[in-house]
Amino acid sequence: MTYQRPNIEKMQGYSPGEQLNDPAVIKLNTNENPYPVSEKAQAALRNLDAASLRRYPPPLADDFRRAAAQLHGISPDNIMATNGGDELLRLILTTYVDSNETVAVTRPSYSLYPVLVDVQGCKLHEIDLQEDWSMPADFAQQLQQANAKLCILVNPHAPSGKLLSQDYLSELAAAFSGILLVDEAYVDFIEPEQNYQSVPLIDKHENVLILRTMSKGYSLAGLRFGYGLGAESLIAPMLYKTRDSYNTDLIAQKLALAAITDQDYAQSTWERVRQSRNSLTEQLNSLGFTVLPSHANFVLAQVPDKMDAKALQLALKERKILIRYFDQDRLRDKLRISIGTDAENDRLLEALHELLA
């Protein structure tokens, strides 16, 4: 027999990219930062007194909230810290989407979203992106027609790396009667020249919630720390009602604080990733792949004609290079490649050169 709720029994769980401990593996499959966390965070770890762990952590991570508020020029009341960005994604559904309500996402998008919809037992509405991964012109109308309570957009988009402007998001938020969650997991890798500034949207629109993570931009995927930014009316119910009572731990709070306050270092890693991304894009294109410009720390590469993307992924894996293949419509001829160090990217390119020869 099973005790599972019907929605849980029939659902499939999320499949994360492979996490291998083999240090010989070049791991370009889960969009991790190729550079280590700031030396200041490393020092915070060294200075941590393990004996202090016998006590519960500050429940709201207030030191971190204050630092993030200062960085973004908003109030700590507009911020909540979460156990990775994942927790915020879950809490949005827990708090705001009832079982008879609908969550809208684009297709394709981050494959975790439909899983969270299944867990919550609410409805999913997928809206196809256009051929060039841009939004359909009537996207806002489609949201309204679907009577969506929540729309989740990842921006820059995964897996394409395409960027929506803050003006587009602002118009969409104004036209939409539900909550617009902008998952900015990859925001740190946008070129500064784009002048992408989404945080002011939370003052202008009570229905905009922004997700940030320390996993990618701040090289702390191992720690599980993210945060949400939004109107106090959106943040407070998650902060005071639906969050697990001690959702983030003391060490994560201290290291996330140290990492986010060392902006100079973090930004230097972002710039290096951008330079490597541009160079990798160019070289993949010259190898016969089709790679559109990406604003994230990965590229989506359409394999050359007559090549099999899945076979190429497996051949790379045999050479201890991991990249991501998605077995879904419009992605079966493509590979998602996280940006590594230049040395790692070069190893990938060499392997591809051999495999394509």
Next chain:
Amino acid sequence: MTYQRPNIEKMQGYSPGEQLNDPAVIKLNTNENPYPVSEKAQAALRNLDAASLRRYPPPLADDFRRAAAQLHGISPDNIMATNGGDELLRLILTTYVDSNETVAVTRPSYSLYPVLVDVQGCKLHEIDLQEDWSMPADFAQQLQQANAKLCILVNPHAPSGKLLSQDYLSELAAAFSGILLVDEAYVDFIEPEQNYQSVPLIDKHENVLILRTMSKGYSLAGLRFGYGLGAESLIAPMLYKTRDSYNTDLIAQKLALAAITDQDYAQSTWERVRQSRNSLTEQLNSLGFTVLPSHANFVLAQVPDKMDAKALQLALKERKILIRYFDQDRLRDKLRISIGTDAENDRLLEALHELLA
């Protein structure tokens, strides 16, 4: 306007005990271990390479699961690691209790349970304990009459410290058609002579799930690490479907592993807590309090006649001694006091002596 689901809008959040950073405060209000974590866990922290945090952690915490399985003589498939015991409590409801179904708890019990029921939007059924905090004789029938899908018992009981035997739990599990969750947050402080052995229940009963935490027995409340033990059929849906994809972080996994494998040290702290508990119980009774024997790392002390428990708590707080007062039926004449070091307990007793004079 609000976007909240109706159940969320009308609910109240959980109020944790105060967490103060003032090192001058004697903190006997949240059942933390008065002794630091094992030196082996401290060494694991010192040896941790912060640069390794750039990668995602092992998603299932398999090293910890194997160690816990070995400790308990079961398979890793019977174990899942969680972000504190809190996460397991939440996942049980998420996975197994639909909105039209009922969760049964005793009254009084851990005050988080009704909050989790509110968050899930399911029904709560409270069953009063008897005058001496024992279970009503018809408890199993009451569960069946309430058509409960889940029953949560904290054992030893909070806030009374009373212990149910494994035989009682086994009979209850056999008589109950729903899931029996035994929250063993305080199990490590039971006297070895009691020979309490609940883990075999998970082989015998497919509907028994046991919750353990590293927060209390292993002095790691700051870390957020717990685990669940149960039949594979109960564990797997939470492990592979409803858990956040990376729910525990790398540092927590490593320190929890080091702490749980140093049983000698952990057990030495439990023995010290038990000795202090017995001594504190005796001395509180001789001061005029009524304290029943506790099997946990706290005691529930009924204040002497004509004393006001709430006023006593506040007077202690002025003296920088924190203990817990619950403003609810049957508890308004009582104080819950966590067991501190002998020096801390002595300071408490001195203060009480003065206040009662």
